[in-house]
Amino acid sequence: MMGSLFAKTMAKPAAGLGAAKPTSAGIAVRQLTINTTDGGVPIVRGISFTVAPGSILGLVGESGSGKTTAGLALLGYARSGLKIAGGSVSIGGVSMLDLPERELVAMRGREITYVPQDPATALHPGLRLRTQMAECLRQPSGAREQALHGMLQDVGLPDPARILASYPHELSGGQQQRIAIAMAFAAKPQAIVMDEPTTALDVTTQTRVLQLVRALAQQHRTAVVYVSHDLAVIASLADQVAVMYSGEIVESGTAAQVIGRRLHPYTHALLRAVPDPDRALWLEGLPGQAPDPAQRPPGCVFAPRCGLAEPACTTQSPDPVLAEPDHMVRCFRAGSLHIAAPRLLPAVPRPAQPVSPLLRLTAVQAWHGRKVLHDIALDIAPGRATAIVGESGSGKTTLVRCIAGLHSAWTGEIALAGQPLATKAKARPLEQLRRIQYVFQNPYASLNPRQTIGQSLLVAARHLRRGERISRNETLAVLASVGLPAAVIDALPGQLSGGQRQRAAIARGLICQPELLICDEVTSALDVSIQATVIELLTRLQAERGLTILFVAHNIGLVRSLAQDIVVMQAGQLVESGETQTVLSAPIAAETIRLMRSAPRFGAAAQDEFHDGAALDASGMEAKPLRG
The missing domain is CATH 3.40.50.300 (P-loop containing nucleotide triphosphate hydrolases)
Known part of the structure; x- marks a missing residue:
């Protein structure tokens, strides 16, 4: 009817x-x-x-x-x-x-x-x-x-x-x-x-x-x-x-x-x-x-x-x-319309046995004219997503740029699988460059606007996987893995939507077969639906490839839906870290508490009763249709 x-x-x-x-x-x-x-x-x-x-x-x-x-x-x-x-x-x-x-x-x-x-x-x-x-x-x-x-x-x-x-x-x-x-x-x-x-x-x-x-x-x-x-x-x-x-x-x-x-x-x-x-x-x-x-x-x-x-x-x-x-x-x-309760993500348990960190930072300090990072010590576990959060100016982007070798004014030690990294990317061997890939907030920073998406992926792969043959079929497979159709391989970045460009930038990193993918505010300029699609993608890639992800963000809600671990920064210092659900459910540091209080919520509007008078019960499981 x-x-x-x-x-x-x-x-x-x-x-x-x-x-x-x-x-x-x-x-x-x-x-x-x-x-x-x-x-x-x-x-x-x-x-x-x-x-x-x-x-x-x-x-x-x-x-x-x-x-x-x-x-x-x-x-x-x-x-x-x-x-x-x-x-x-x-x-x-x-x-x-x-x-x-x-x-x-x-x-x-x-x-x-x-x-x-x-x-x-x-x-x-x-x-x-x-x-x-x-x-x-x-x-x-x-x-x-x-x-x-x-x-x-x-x-x-x-x-x-x-x-x-x-x-x-x-x-x-x-x-x-x-x-x-x-x-x-x-x-x-x-x-x-x-x-x-x-x-x-x-x-x-x-x-x-x-x-x-x-x-x-x-x-x-x-x-x-x-x-x-x-x-x-x-x-x-x-x-x-x-x-x-x-x-x-x-x-x-x-x-x-x-x-x-x-x-x-x-x-x-x-x-x-x-x-x-x-x-x-x-x-x-x-x-x-x-x-x-x-x-x-x-x-x-x-x-x-x-x-x-x-x-x-x-x-x-x-x-x-x-x-x-x-x-x-x-x-x-x-x-x-049925208003069903949203699905909760299952917890991702830590390995039963301790594992060596993929990335270890020791006494890292950095400068932008003045000191902006102060004695950062941090271990990043393999195969997990770690979020780095903090307000603007907290030093989170400077930190991941130091890890990637894009900011060279730093001291201390950053080691990848036990091997120290040079301060500058150009001083690092190709194998280390391949193992760490960076996805920028603006995908145009990863993609040449004058090259097709396929050409951008091939340039990156051929540079960092020298001696290997990179076929068109492999390029298509990587594009498919991030949810892009085959036709995108011959498209210019300007012909794609914002969400497609960001997925293409992620594909450019993936074709290099990295172990660590750094995502720097990659969803901040995307609308909520595309943002959710990108988070779904990263969650799936982590599970399928055992990928380690560093996710820089200011959106606490996104962090909660993606990252297993979290690092909170303030004024260039690490003020709290641990498993995401534990830290955000019971924050200790004043900065973490402030970030949680500032996060936008639906509040009273979302808790309003449904049209038929039914409301979510204490468990949030009510899902009745509007009366008709």
Whole structure:
């Protein structure tokens, strides 16, 4: 039978997802449509939502869902190759899309501002911050110094004289992001669009930034649209949530409704991919990928990836329906979704007999002009995944770069299987270079943009496995082992998605047949579904190959779902280490406790009762369907 009784009898048709009473302040979007300029392919299709003054809307979805394109349209802007083809956008009661260009430009920065993911794109590298921040103020010149100090005080940055006299590169990433946020709020705009502003920040800095955004939005009565792929972040910040897929909003409502009583299978799939800092979950990546906008399937756009899809889902497009007050969903099977408890990962026991460490660090110290690592002593067990965590500046990346020979200003001893390693990679024999492979945060650091993926893999293998014949079939087998199709072998990096590029970078390391794979923040820029797929991949490779993994991360939840062992760093020192579940369940060091407290959680929104009144019991095993 097509659809559920719930969807047919209890739901009410809605003009558009997120539709709400008109407001003369804040943000009001009605049937916004954005097309390509050549061919008129819709990228964003008829989305609607409102955000009241002082309220925050979380706009979530995978890469390519259209959320950033929609966010930029609130400023009356469409990137090259796109055009705003229909609908309306009202900011503080002003219709943005009807303004002449000069008035539209004046609205930007005064009534609506934008905070990008990378603060470096918002700050001029050649100007001191005093000059840049003063441009955002409306006060007369005589009152600007006091206003500048007030801006820094609002975002919790001490020593204003030093900050104002600095260039952007003299501040940390977290400090730069807080400056960008201060500049966005400085003019007390009606609305702000924030595009993934905490993605690359460590958990403690991320927590401070989120608290700051919440406080400033309420203090200045500013409506905020917060674009993100991280539902845990959205749960801790947003009042409302709108979930986008293939240019449509497929579910929207309050944070408690969308996260605690999700009705759309896509929302559910995103939540199953989010790690939990308090439990080692089996993360489930979403199979397949969103369709190309020019080749969307007929019917429901999510049907090809949906486990609940029926034949009619492939021919009819579901209209948005009101499932309960303020909770809207675009799905025929909305009342059929089972919310099952997530699977827990089984514990990986240590070997019964002590084993020699694969890697041993003794009294390691390192410098970046000043000393940044202090007497690090560490053993890395073979065949296990060890996470290195800590806030930005703790020294974790410097440590693994010393291990790989990419940072040479260090002393002490690093030994691989009992053999000391030279400080510089170029001074190490090829066999040692082969046994340690490094996967960078940005896959372009591992892949030549002008070489095909197959060529990049062959260059690495032929250099480090001299004398061996590397066949095309072996290259294809390695690509298959990381879940990439054979066609990728002839593709350039720029032709792949972010997740595919990162898997190709891992394949480049694997073809060298390493014993130790160093993964440096390899998932920090990926959306949650692709992130879960990469973690699944690393877990499988560790089990199949007996691979030893060093995993640098700031996401405690990811660490809990991947690593058997953990090392916590602070200010260049090792402050706590041990088995991951033991350390994170009963942390001792103050820094570990702080990292755990700062980790984003679903909180009250995730614990909200399901639509039929059933909630998880103490064991978390309740899995009843929504009543229909």
